[in-house]
Amino acid sequence: MLIGLLVRGGLLAGTVYYTRKVGIWGNAEETDKLYNNVKSQLSPYVQQAQKKLPFEVPKLPRAGEMRFLAKHYYNEGVKSSFRFIHMLPCYAGRGMKKVKDTFEEFAKSPAIEAGGAKETTK
Numbered sequence: 001m002l003i004g005l006l007v008r009g010g011l012l013a014g015t016v017y018y019t020r021k022v023g024i025w026g027n028a029e030e031t032d033k034l035y036n037n038v039k040s041q042l043s044p045y046v047q048q049a050q051k052k053l054p055f056e057v058p059k060l061p062r063a064g065e066m067r068f069l070a071k072h073y074y075n076e077g078v079k080s081s082f083r084f085i086h087m088l089p090c091y092a093g094r095g096m097k098k099v100k101d102t103f104e105e106f107a108k109s110p111a112i113e114a115g116g117a118k119e120t121t122k
Contacts, residue, residue, distance in 0.1 A: 032063045 023030035050057050
């Protein structure tokens with residue numbers, strides 16, 4: 001257990017060290033440079049994959065577009081989270097009402113018709 005914890009901690013520390021070294025956590029210029037470097041290194045492999053696939057693979061977005069999309073989807077996620085938190089009392093109220101109605105329906109005894117099931121014909 002302790003060895004596993006040490007191994008996972010070492011992997012985490014190594015990952016953080018490497019990502020800091022290559023510039024992921026640096027300023028915007030370093031990150032753009034890293035993105036363009038990775039994009040240029042992956043380009044030959046993407047071209048090979050495009051030749052083998054039966055459909056067209058879209059090009060990677062430019063750094064400016066990527067930054068815009070990351071901000072946009074992050075903001076949409078935050079807005080949706082707060083919208084859910086805002087509506088949580090309403091959702092909880094509706095859920096409790098449904099639970100209450102369901103238990104009340106189960107608590108009712110089945111209706112027995114007047115006159116009974118044993119009708120006699122004269």
